[in-house]
Amino acid sequence: MKHVIQLFFTSLLALTLLTAMGCGSTQKQEGTGEYLDDTVITTKVKAAILNEPTLKSAEINVETFKGVVQLSGFVSSSAGISKAIEVTQGVAGVKSVKNSMQLK
Template identity: 40%
Template sequence: MLNKPILTLALAAALVATLGATSGCAVTRDQETVGAYVDDTALTTRVKAKFAADPTVSAMSIGVETLKGTVQLSGFAKNADERAMAEKLARETSGVVAVRNDIAIRP
């Protein structure tokens, strides 16, 4: 039987080979490639991080989704200033192509 470090190394090599072989294959969301999906996920993470660091935006109340560089904001803001700041932070994030602001203001 193989010892644990060799088995771990073999599993890691298999994972890298699988990712390399599938990187050009289409996945979900309108046949988006794995690379594009990873890029969109990174954009979403960067936008959410900006929300978490900003005192006027509630990162817990505003959702962020990204598809092909377009960020869609959803959820609820306390006021128009929070809604506008969320959009501004998203637009200023490197790599964002466009922002769709569907944030509603709580009555």
């Protein structure tokens, strides 16, 4: 009986460790916490761009991975690109900004 209980707890421990490792992040995949953080950052960046009257937010796409924000889409001027990058850099949690925006 003692052996069965010990085997049960050993199996439970192994399962717990494997589950915890599955929630960690790799270079190409985010853990659960990082995904939620990136979702919050993306939302904040979109709101900041939306609140900037000189930018047309519908034309700028925002994606975030591990705090790195990628901006893409079409913008009408190079000043618009610069402003979008500036606004994005001002958002808490943004580690860096990758610009993939293009002029119309």
